[in-house]
Amino acid sequence: MRVETAWNCAGFAARVTRSEGRWSASLRIPLGPLCTGTPPALWRANFYRIDRGAVDEYSAWAPPFADPPDFHLPERFGVLKLGS
Numbered sequence: 915m916r917v918e919t920a921w922n923c924a925g926f927a928a929r930v931t932r933s934e935g936r937w938s939a940s941l942r943i944p945l946g947p948l949c950t951g952t953p954p955a956l957w958r959a960n961f962y963r964i965d966r967g968a969v970d971e972y973s974a975w976a977p978p979f980a981d982p983p984d985f986h987l988p989e990r991f992g993v994l995k996l997g998s
Contacts, residue, residue, distance in 0.1 A: 959992060
């Protein structure tokens with residue numbers, strides 16, 4: 915896997931809120947830097963989290979159902995529909 919570390923998505927922001935037995939995440943993802951022209955109405959995406967501990971915990975919006983867990987399977991991503 916290659917990672918482009920020089921690229922920075924201007925305007926991207928993420929925040930996690932934790933409370934007893936639960937957590938939530940808020941994301942702001944500007945679409946302009948991700949495409950040219952008008953952003954499409956449908957996007958393939960996945961949001962996941964790995965909690966490293968005595969026993970690792972894996973959770974995802976669109977679970978990949980892979981063993982071992984693999985969150986780099988675009989064919990298993992969910993579909994985001996933007997707009998009204």
